[in-house]
Amino acid sequence: MKKExxxxxxxxxxxxxxxxxxxxxxxLTYYSLNLLKIRSRDAQRVSDLAMLKSSVExxxxxxxxxxxxGYDKLNLGIFMREMPKDPLNNKDYKYKYISNExxxxxxxxxxxxxxxAQNDSGKYKNYYEAGYGKDWQKLxxxxxx
Numbered sequence: 001m002k003k004e005x006x007x008x009x010x011x012x013x014x015x016x017x018x019x020x021x022x023x024x025x026x027x028l029t030y031y032s033l034n035l036l037k038i039r040s041r042d043a044q045r046v047s048d049l050a051m052l053k054s055s056v057e058x059x060x061x062x063x064x065x066x067x068x069x070g071y072d073k074l075n076l077g078i079f080m081r082e083m084p085k086d087p088l089n090n091k092d093y094k095y096k097y098i099s100n101e102x103x104x105x106x107x108x109x110x111x112x113x114x115x116x117a118q119n120d121s122g123k124y125k126n127y128y129e130a131g132y133g134k135d136w137q138k139l140x141x142x143x144x145x
Contacts, residue, residue: 038111041087046116046128048084049095049106053130055079056104066104071097103133105140
């Protein structure tokens, strides 16, 4: 009868394998957390723009006039004491507001195309657009990317 030799892997090989597995788990966790942050910021945008839309609708019904275009100039008084800002609030991600005599729209770019942006009746799949009035879609600029 032959004796079979049992070869044990070296402890260094086990350590290298463990480090590789931990690195892969770390990378997956990082990307998952980053995706959660993006989805959270997009959800905040949808919530903020819906709240802004509702506030301007209330103001319009009471005052019979829409505020002038320009988010930075927008003052909703008693309808919204503090104006929300985009979670990133940089040159690519800022809330925008455009109005005419009978319609208005709020819009902002989404970081990841989501269901709300794709089903908001707006022009763009990567922007969330919340509008009021018969022709609010026409107020959104045609040159958005």
